[in-house]
Amino acid sequence: MSLPMYYFLSITAVYILMSWALYLPYRVAHLHFLTVANMAISGYFAGYLVMSLHVPLGIAIITGFITGGIVGFIISLFMGDAPTFAVVIVGFTFIYITRTVVENTKAVGGTLGLFGIPSLFGSPSLHRWAILIILYFLVLIVGFLIYRFDHSRLGRAASAIFVDKDLARSFGVDVKKMGMLLQTFSSIIAGGCGVLYGFIYKSFNLDYFTFSLIGIFMTVIFVGGYTTQWGVVAAAPVLYGVPLLFPPAIASWRIVIYGALLILVLVLKPKGFITREFVYKIERGGKNGFRFGRNKKINDF
Amino acid sequence: MEVFIAQIINGLSLGSIYVLLVTGFNLLLIVAMIIHFSYPQVVVFSMYIAWMVMKFTNNSIILAIAAAVGSAIILNLISAPLFQKVMKKREGVDINTTMVLSLGIGMIITDILSHGFNEGLPIAFPENIVGDKSVIEIGLISVSNGQIYTLVVGIIAVSGLFWLLYRTRPGRAFRAIAEDPNGAKLVGLPLFKTALASYAVTGVLGGVTAILLAVLLGTTSPGMGEQVANKVLAVSIIAGLGNLTGGLIVGLLLGILEAVVQGYISGSWANAIAFVVMLVVILFKPKGLFGMKL
Numbered sequence: 001m002s003l004p005m006y007y008f009l010s011i012t013a014v015y016i017l018m019s020w021a022l023y024l025p026y027r028v029a030h031l032h033f034l035t036v037a038n039m040a041i042s043g044y045f046a047g048y049l050v051m052s053l054h055v056p057l058g059i060a061i062i063t064g065f066i067t068g069g070i071v072g073f074i075i076s077l078f079m080g081d082a083p084t085f086a087v088v089i090v091g092f093t094f095i096y097i098t099r100t101v102v103e104n105t106k107a108v109g110g111t112l113g114l115f116g117i118p119s120l121f122g123s124p125s126l127h128r129w130a131i132l133i134i135l136y137f138l139v140l141i142v143g144f145l146i147y148r149f150d151h152s153r154l155g156r157a158a159s160a161i162f163v164d165k166d167l168a169r170s171f172g173v174d175v176k177k178m179g180m181l182l183q184t185f186s187s188i189i190a191g192g193c194g195v196l197y198g199f200i201y202k203s204f205n206l207d208y209f210t211f212s213l214i215g216i217f218m219t220v221i222f223v224g225g226y227t228t229q230w231g232v233v234a235a236a237p238v239l240y241g242v243p244l245l246f247p248p249a250i251a252s253w254r255i256v257i258y259g260a261l262l263i264l265v266l267v268l269k270p271k272g273f274i275t276r277e278f279v280y281k282i283e284r285g286g287k288n289g290f291r292f293g294r295n296k297k298i299n300d301f
Numbered sequence: 302m303e304v305f306i307a308q309i310i311n312g313l314s315l316g317s318i319y320v321l322l323v324t325g326f327n328l329l330l331i332v333a334m335i336i337h338f339s340y341p342q343v344v345v346f347s348m349y350i351a352w353m354v355m356k357f358t359n360n361s362i363i364l365a366i367a368a369a370v371g372s373a374i375i376l377n378l379i380s381a382p383l384f385q386k387v388m389k390k391r392e393g394v395d396i397n398t399t400m401v402l403s404l405g406i407g408m409i410i411t412d413i414l415s416h417g418f419n420e421g422l423p424i425a426f427p428e429n430i431v432g433d434k435s436v437i438e439i440g441l442i443s444v445s446n447g448q449i450y451t452l453v454v455g456i457i458a459v460s461g462l463f464w465l466l467y468r469t470r471p472g473r474a475f476r477a478i479a480e481d482p483n484g485a486k487l488v489g490l491p492l493f494k495t496a497l498a499s500y501a502v503t504g505v506l507g508g509v510t511a512i513l514l515a516v517l518l519g520t521t522s523p524g525m526g527e528q529v530a531n532k533v534l535a536v537s538i539i540a541g542l543g544n545l546t547g548g549l550i551v552g553l554l555l556g557i558l559e560a561v562v563q564g565y566i567s568g569s570w571a572n573a574i575a576f577v578v579m580l581v582v583i584l585f586k587p588k589g590l591f592g593m594k595l
């Protein structure tokens with residue numbers, strides 16, 4: 001497999017997973033930007049384990065998931081039912097604190113970062129295949145879990161919280177526990193992604209975990225559609241892949257392009273391109289011989 | 302003790318900048334009903350415009366002030382229809398969506414500054430605008446002309462805004478909408494026009510803040526907007542979203558805290574400590590110390 005294809009496939013998988021990590025807490029209207037801080041915290045911690053303590057890469061990856069989960073759970077104890085703006089600011093603040101700590105800590109390379117992460121199974125080629133298999137296995141597992149969540153009582157409870165917290169409470173939904181569950185799950189995904197993100201490039205650098213990354217994930221969610229998990233799957237490859245085809249002079253403005261796209265979609269198609277109604281129609285269509293609504297077939301559109 | 306007093310003075314001038322930013326942010330929040338997270342990025346953009354104008358006009362301060370204020374007003378007014386459209390689509394006030402929209406605007410501004418101005422490198426303002434001349438010196442305590450300008454203009458600007466809010470008809474309209482938008486609409490107040498006026502007023506405040514930042518710091522960089530935006534939102538949350546008086550107190554306190562910590566600990570760690578303090582307060586009091594006014 002060529003190197004550009006490897007990067008396209010692996011980074012797309014990370015974008016899908018990380019956008020899902022943001023999608024989940026947004027089910028209860030939380031913009032949980034702690035996920036990017038969690039990527040950095042878990043990534044650097046795993047990098048330190050591998051580089052300084054010579055811990056095997058597999059264990060380092062698992063440690064990343066656990067670290068992310070622990071950080072996410074502790075923060076969710078306070079932020080489980082907090083207003084969105086408070087959750088946002090906690091995420092941003094964590095990113096600043098993490099960056100400052102990393103910049104000033106020699107053990108994780110300071111501003112230079114960690115370089116020379118060894119390959120999984122010793123060879124670069126096997127390393128790439130292993131990373132891809134792990135990433136897409138995770139995409140399948142996480143995707144399946146989110147699908148089950150969305151189609152369960154818990155998913156409906158999350159939707160109720162999104163619409164009206166007080167109403168959800170009156171139906172007996174525990175808003176705080178739901179927030180905690182989703183924030184923790186999101187942090188577990190982010191922790192693992194942080195480690196894998198560094199392992200893709202075989203290095204950890206603060207430039208990997210910037211505010212632009214939040215902007216990219218947000219664009220993926222809101223352009224794809226934040227009401228279902230499928231929006232992310234459709235938007236991530238397109239939004240990551242298309243700028244790669246641009247000439248370098250244009251590609252360097254991709255954050256401006258993402259920002260403009262995000263604004264356009266919010267203004268013109270507030271629910272994004274893949275909405276829940278659209279998915280229902282397809283699901284219903286599949287069961288009833290691809291019929292939309294009462295009488296119309298899919299070909300009628 | 303002298304270091305402490307010197308840092309308190311530094312903190313007051315820095316705090317007055319935060320107060321201006323938080324007041325503008327809160328005004329947009331209570332009148333236009335939006336979380337304009339990228340408001341500080343608008344301010345940093347105005348700093349760049351002022352820098353450009355100075356570069357091409359032989360360091361004219363008057364034109365730089367006019368350009369900073371003008372660009373902040375224009376940027377705010379350009380974004381107003383976008384915010385209103387998003388809110389209209391949601392059939393009501395949706396702070397979350399306006400925040401996401403604002404983050405998008407912030408992304409664009411920061412990236413344009415990173416690519417389009419000075420090759421993304423930090424910019425330094427000409428000497429004639431930077432207030433780094435020491436006017437009072439007692440031992441270690443040194444007060445620069447920039448600090449005095451910042452404090453005085455900050456006090457005048459905030460007092461002017463409070464006068465506008467509490468002593469004039471437009472101010473009464475602002476407060477009426479902040480108190481009860483539906484009631485204000487019922488008595489014939491034009492919600493959109495009043496909201497537009499708040500965008501323009503905060504634009505003026507933003508332009509003034511941009512010039513004060515140039516005077517106080519003498520330099521800026523594309524990433525500064527994000528960092529300040531984070532602090533402004535944090536101050537606003539700690540004070541209680543939309544609470545103008547709370548924002549005033551917490552803004553000053555944050556400035557003093559940051560300056561005092563900087564007096565004893567090296568730069569980047571001082572910033573982190575300010576963030577940790579903010580984080581702890583938000584974790585324990587996510588709805589603010591003085592109560593939300595929404």
